[in-house]
Amino acid sequence: xxxxxxxxxxxxxxxxxxxxxxxxxxxxxxxxxxxxxxxxxxxxxxxxxxxxxxxxxxxxxxxxxxxxxxxxxxxxxxxxxxxxxxxxxxxxxxxxxxxxxxxxxxxxxxxxxxxxxxxxxxxxxxxxxxxxxxxxxxxxxxxxxxxxxxxxxxxxxxxxxxxxxxxxxxxxxxxxxxxxxxxxxxxxxxxxxxxxxxxxxxxxxxxxxxxxxxxxxxxxxxxxxxxxxxxxxxx
Numbered sequence: 596x597x598x599x600x601x602x603x604x605x606x607x608x609x610x611x612x613x614x615x616x617x618x619x620x621x622x623x624x625x626x627x628x629x630x631x632x633x634x635x636x637x638x639x640x641x642x643x644x645x646x647x648x649x650x651x652x653x654x655x656x657x658x659x660x661x662x663x664x665x666x667x668x669x670x671x672x673x674x675x676x677x678x679x680x681x682x683x684x685x686x687x688x689x690x691x692x693x694x695x696x697x698x699x700x701x702x703x704x705x706x707x708x709x710x711x712x713x714x715x716x717x718x719x720x721x722x723x724x725x726x727x728x729x730x731x732x733x734x735x736x737x738x739x740x741x742x743x744x745x746x747x748x749x750x751x752x753x754x755x756x757x758x759x760x761x762x763x764x765x766x767x768x769x770x771x772x773x774x775x776x777x778x779x780x781x782x783x784x785x786x787x788x789x790x791x792x793x794x795x796x797x798x799x800x801x802x803x804x805x806x807x808x809x810x811x812x813x814x815x816x817x818x819x820x821x822x823x824x825x826x827x828x829x830x
Contacts, residue, residue, distance in 0.1 A: 610635040634700035653683040706734025
């Protein structure tokens with residue numbers, strides 16, 4: 596019987612290939628200093644875009660708080676500019692560790708060692724090489740960088756959601772795949788309905804555990820006990 600995919604949010608230890616912008620930023624801060632495991636391309640690029648936008652907005656606000664003297668040309672900060680400069684410095688320092696962490700995890704998902712991040716120390720060309728490596732698709736070698744599989748969960752592959760394997764119980768709160776019932780002679784798992792015999796079809800002899808079989812037996816008993824209605828003779 597074909598497995599039926601069950602959409603669910605991947606555990607925090609696994610990469611999320613369908614993550615959105617806000618969730619990617621949240622996940623980046625939740626895994627602030629986590630250098631093990633993997634990160635999807637969406638996780639990485641949403642983080643890069645989000646931190647760049649926030650930094651740009653703070654920079655613009657900082658510029659609004661600057662004042663340039665017309666005669667001397669000196670630049671000074673008003674109270675608003677001082678606050679924005681402090682926020683920009685705090686934000687810049689605060690994203691250093693999670694940015695390195697998500698880059699290392701993205702390298703793992705692309706099949707590379709996280710030590711390749713050290714190429715950024717070379718300068719501009721090293722950073723470009725790392726960005727190119729992070730833009731690659733998920734590698735077949737990526738699972739060796741992942742944690743153990745959580746019970747009852749199949750790690751998602753690129754472009755696919757997680758699945759509950761056949762024979763395993765769906766996670767709590769999820770409906771089992773439609774059309775999958777317990778084998779003959781076994782009790783159906785909790786939350787599943789035993790199969791009903793199709794209309795007009797008699798179940799095999801001795802198999803009366805289903806609702807259809809019980810209805811069929813009751814029908815036969817009624818037909819055997821109630822005599823047919825006698826019609827009055829024609830005149």
